[in-house]
Amino acid sequence: MIFQIASGAAMFVNLVLPLAHRSADDLADLLILSAYIWDELPPEKRSAFQVELREKYGLNLQESGASLSDEIGLYPYIRFLRAALTVRLPPGQLVSLSEDAHEHFQVEFTQEGRRLYFEFSKVKITPRPSWALIWIAMSGILATLCLAWLLARRVTAPVARLAEAALRIGKGEQAPLLSEQGDAEFADLAHVFNETSRQLQAQRENQTTLLAGVSHDLRSPLARMKMALGMLAEEYSSPLLVRIERDIAEMNELIGDQLALARALEAEAAENTDIDALLVDLIEAADTQAPGRLQLRVDGCRCEAKIAPMALRRCIGNLLDNALRYGGEREIQVIRRRIHNTIFIGVRDRGPGIPPQLREAVFRPFYRMEPSRNRTTGGNGLGLAITRRLVETHGWQVALKSRIGGGTCIWLLIF
Structure with a gap:
């Protein structure tokens, strides 16, 4: 950006401004020469000279009776023209410049006692330093942004590939080797x-x-x-x-x-699976341990998806084992919902629940809330750890929530 600004300023100072001054000097010479010729011509030939100025140079020339108000607005070129006229006219002679609502400029000065009035369109002002400066700044900013975007892409593209490969490794997949070419x-x-x-x-x-x-x-x-x-x-x-x-x-x-x-670190191949049939099969198997305690609730029509069936079976089986082990003697609900492309499977019990500060710890291997470490009441502490690892490997999510009125609900989210 500093280079663009410096180069734009150098171009403006060394190229645009000199051209604007040169153009203003040429127009000032033309105005003074036209005023001199107007003064030398006989009155009957002045009308023809007016036509020639209008057709060749876009200047309207006539004698003025009333003086113009000196208002030129924000036009640097007209200020250059005033300076050029002031240098070329006799000392002490005033020059008046103004503009009207019809995109015209007016210039008025005295030539041999006559007050001459010139009018020309703004279109005649070809060098426009302010517009040149704006174009230089805009092109510099655009070039800088494009270059910065290309450089950023050059830097972020390898980083994005690295992040994607790291994510796949975190899921237990074999990430493709990265290219070792380039910088x-x-x-x-x-x-x-x-x-x-x-x-x-x-x-x-x-x-x-x-x-x-x-x-x-x-x-x-x-x-x-x-x-x-x-x-x-x-x-x-x-x-x-x-x-x-x-x-x-x-x-x-x-x-x-x-x-x-x-x-569980090895991802299983996905295949079309009837999730409702899988849940029914798991509930029937678990019902032999606790007859009549498990209830399946599904919403909508039959649910099928392309997932890893054995991984899902192991996850739900572990959740059911936990619910049967810690859920007391009350009913255990298995919920299946589908919202857009996400499948929610929940296992809800009415056991003592899990304190909020331990909701993350229970997913660690060999962690058991039962302090006696008795496997009869506390298991071996690997069920939820296996579930969490399977979930992470296959890109799912598992969430543990407390139920109103007591108990625990563990939701499995399949995307």
């Missing part, structure tokens, strides 16, 4: 980002492989222990055997949940 700074940043993306992907794959291996290695001896306990139970009846079987079942469930938590 050195952006190329270095893209190189570092690509290396980080590769390392994160390798860590995720290693973590999943490790957990899968650990799950297999642990479940195999657990299965053998369970089989041996079953054989012992046929020969001996002992409460200790029952307790060991229950502990093995809990360990097997915990291993499965941890593996599900790790695999």
